[in-house]
Amino acid sequence: MSKLLNELIESLRCLPGVGPKTAQRMAFHLLERNRDAARHLAKTMERSLDDIGHCQQCRNFSEAGLCDICANSARDSSLLCVVESPADQHAVEHATNFRGLYFVLMGRLSPLDGIGPDELGLDQLVKRLDQGGINEVIVATNSTVEGETTAHYISELVHQRQIKVSRIAHGVPIGGELEHVDSGTLSRAFSGRHLV
Amino acid sequence: MGSPTSQVELQPAYILHNHAYAESSVLLDVFTRDFGRVSLIAKGAKRPRSSFRGILQAFQPLLISWRGKGQVHTLVHAEIDSSLNTLPAKTMMSAFYLNELVMRLCHQGEAMDTVFSRYGDSILALSNPDVAIEAILRSFEKVLISELGYQLVLHNDAESGEVIQSQNYYRYVPDKGPVQVSSDSVQGLVITGESLLALQSDSYDNPRCLKDIKRLMRFVLTPLLGHKPLRSRELYRALQRN
Ligand SMILES: [Zn+2]
Numbered sequence A: 001m002s003k004l005l006n007e008l009i010e011s012l013r014c015l016p017g018v019g020p021k022t023a024q025r026m027a028f029h030l031l032e033r034n035r036d037a038a039r040h041l042a043k044t045m046e047r048s049l050d051d052i053g054h055c056q057q058c059r060n061f062s063e064a065g066l067c068d069i070c071a072n073s074a075r076d077s078s079l080l081c082v083v084e085s086p087a088d089q090h091a092v093e094h095a096t097n098f099r100g101l102y103f104v105l106m107g108r109l110s111p112l113d114g115i116g117p118d119e120l121g122l123d124q125l126v127k128r129l130d131q132g133g134i135n136e137v138i139v140a141t142n143s144t145v146e147g148e149t150t151a152h153y154i155s156e157l158v159h160q161r162q163i164k165v166s167r168i169a170h171g172v173p174i175g176g177e178l179e180h181v182d183s184g185t186l187s188r189a190f191s192g193r194h195l196v
Numbered sequence B: 001m002g003s004p005t006s007q008v009e010l011q012p013a014y015i016l017h018n019h020a021y022a023e024s025s026v027l028l029d030v031f032t033r034d035f036g037r038v039s040l041i042a043k044g045a046k047r048p049r050s051s052f053r054g055i056l057q058a059f060q061p062l063l064i065s066w067r068g069k070g071q072v073h074t075l076v077h078a079e080i081d082s083s084l085n086t087l088p089a090k091t092m093m094s095a096f097y098l099n100e101l102v103m104r105l106c107h108q109g110e111a112m113d114t115v116f117s118r119y120g121d122s123i124l125a126l127s128n129p130d131v132a133i134e135a136i137l138r139s140f141e142k143v144l145i146s147e148l149g150y151q152l153v154l155h156n157d158a159e160s161g162e163v164i165q166s167q168n169y170y171r172y173v174p175d176k177g178p179v180q181v182s183s184d185s186v187q188g189l190v191i192t193g194e195s196l197l198a199l200q201s202d203s204y205d206n207p208r209c210l211k212d213i214k215r216l217m218r219f220v221l222t223p224l225l226g227h228k229p230l231r232s233r234e235l236y237r238a239l240q241r242n
Helices: A001-013 A020-032 A036-053 A085-096 A122-130 A144-161 A183-191 B091-104 B113-126 B133-147 B191-199 B207-225 B231-241
Strands: A074-083 A100-104 A136-139 A165-166 B004-023 B025-032 B036-041 B063-068 B070-078 B169-173 B177-181 B189-192
Touching: A001 A165, A020 A036, A020 A122, A020 A183, A074 A085, A100 A122, A100 A144, A122 A144, A136 B231, A183 B191, B004 B036, B004 B091, B025 B113, B036 B169, B063 B191, B091 B113, B091 B207, B091 B231, B113 B133, B133 B207, B169 B191, B189 B191, B189 B207, B191 B207
Parallel strands: A074 A100, A074 A136, A136 A165, B036 B070
Antiparallel strands: B004 B025, B004 B063, B025 B036, B063 B070, B169 B177, B169 B189
């Protein structure tokens, strides 16, 4: 196999879930059948890497200093939702009617991986809280051990500033039958029950 | 020379750490009762319909089954054993510290059942937000150090052989034990006889002794842990600053 082709296959393996076989298939497909799309992909990739940085305010990916959401004056800037990742931000934005602003941690506190407050930009979050104008912070980190730890520390930071803080509820999925729900989720749903 | 295929059923275990692995799998560092630390792959654990979802969390007492050859095995079953431990956020960082100690100091495939059972007791105790955290950590460290083969000498002076006296001062000499010194001695780790005796009898009520004991544990653990600092400790400090 040609040296360059080998290099292409190796490069494709940086994608999640792409092993040597898949990478080879992808490379052949791009070269054999879809050179225009491949060229477009290469150019877009290059431009993205050059131009996409982080929003100064929410840390989400953005090619402008402020992302579209942060720059939108119609959003409610008194509500701030804290999420772990751009994917989570996207999920909340599309599944809920939340129209406040976000703060994207780009990770979660992970004591054994050395991911701490600096990596998550918590100083930036604190600055934002101290600027005033935020009435409620909604902590929407994941319901994992690390996500809960993160939620706890963020809640403390918010509390100290006399700002209301809430945590998203976790529980039984819609349409989920109790006997099929895993015990961790069921236990969480039970302890987080509310009056009806 | 292939290693034999192993097959283990419903082994009591705790997850110490997990890493994302490939698209939807998770690589687990697991602490088991009979096999010590084990590396396992939970295939497809991140898929929405995986039977592992919600179960493979640190600090949960689990029963797990695995198969495989060599170093990394495949998890085939996991269920929550006994009651669920929901750790309060207040004690979570301490629980991570225990996990890091086990990961750094216990070897793969080497059973340490006393440490395992103390680990379980400690995690259970940490599920109470009002527990005396320091006492839990120190007594776990003590068991771990002794199971690793570094028995602490806490009852006799390592040189004179005399019984430790509460009011005396001792320097703890590595690989040897406490040696009496004058109270104004500044060299090395000097602590009171009272603190040595408190550690020996697992009494962690006196804050002054507790401070001494913490210093002693750190002194003994540091050479075992090597140069790499404990990340859970660093994170704990970083969070205190905020
Ligand atoms: Zn933004």
